[in-house]
Amino acid sequence: MEIDDGQQIMRAYETVRTMVSPGGCAWHEVQTHESLVPFLVEESAEFVDAVERELPASEVQSELGDVLYQVLFHAAIAERDGEGYNLQSVAESLNTKLIARHPHVFGDRGYMTVEELHAEWERLKEDAAGEVRGSRGPLEGIPAGMPALARAAKVVERLKRANLLDPSEGTDANSAPATEAQLGDAILALVTQANAAGVDPDRALRRAVDRMAAGLTETE
Template sequence: MKQFQELPPRRQEQLMAFDRLLTIMDELRAQCPWDRKQTMDTLRHLTIEETYELSDAILEKDRSEIRKELGDIQLHLVFYAKIASEAAADSSDHFDMTDVLNSVCEKLISRHPHIYGDVVAETEEQVKANWEQLKLKEGNKSVLGGVPGSLPALVKAMRIQEKARGAGFDWEEKQQVWEKVEEEMQEFKAEFNTDTNEAIDSSRAEGEFGDLLFSLVNYARFIDINPETALERTNKKFIKRFTYLEQQARADGKSLSDMTLAEMDVYWNEAKTI
């Protein structure tokens, strides 16, 4: 382990900045009524919110905002570690930032035997396969056991498929995956007739729609498209265009509730050119 004085100047600055954050956290926890009151449970929803704000900044490619949101998330990580450090030293609930950092360092070393050991892994797929096998050796009972239950469904589908692939359970060709998409589409359509208003079995239709979405996520993964990112970009595009429609209609003295769809389409098509 290098001594502090032996480190490159920029690394020294990084460590000093981290020490500054730890010190401020200590002071806030001791002196600020709001910070003293917080628990892991009260911080949880705020951390989720900060993570989504970072995600938005990344999609917008706003480096300044990314830097800000990374700082907010780092604060939360320090906060959790500070709260844990206040538990009795002999308690299983006790740990501090040193334990957190050493733990992730040890995990990274053990999960990268092709870097820190004698295992050979020359491709990304080999690295992923080794990673999943190591997790099973560490105690995971299933390859899918590491997928958080609270993940949004679209992200969860992607992670489930990635982990299954890491275990060797996957299609061989993208054409096979597309054929599965078409099969699921036909099964979904078979649950109702789009040309009539006949009642449908909502439960069965929902199940087939879920299968269709899952197969589309699978195909997106095969062609290196992140479905969550793709859908969110479409969400943002729709919001931008619909907001333009509202603003222009209002500027022309019109109300959306009184306009026909054809009239709205005029503004919508204008929005596409912006």
């Protein structure tokens, strides 16, 4: 008899639950959400790497499975330790949120453009949190712990979307990198210079992003 997708996921979940349970696997048994964070970051990075390197589908599938394993691991720990949720409740909450956040798909809002969706999602988030419409700041929900470059890109995109930043300001059209490769080389050159000067480039960028975000949002 063929096993459907849901049953396959539950079989994998049962395997992980067995490993984290007392008498299962000694290593799995002592892991916590905190101790697993580096593994989640690493597995996510390996999946991204597989996608960007355009590896064969079988390898991408394997890396995605490792990411799923981390999700199952965290859910099994939460269930074992009585934290009030498990894989089923995680999936149920996710499904409810997806439907609520996409009334243009599951409701009667009709087709919406990407630009309209950006504004709509912010309003839906406010409604879900019981907040007053328009009360959410443009940088609301961006994790402070994101990698500095990824966080910088997110902050810039959010501020641009809120009409608080013109990305073209402060750039020199004659020297600004025009391609992805040129930008990568320019960033690498800056990292090399930072190393020579004894400066942590990640820390420097985090602080620069904080200054930009504070300076542009405090005038709202």
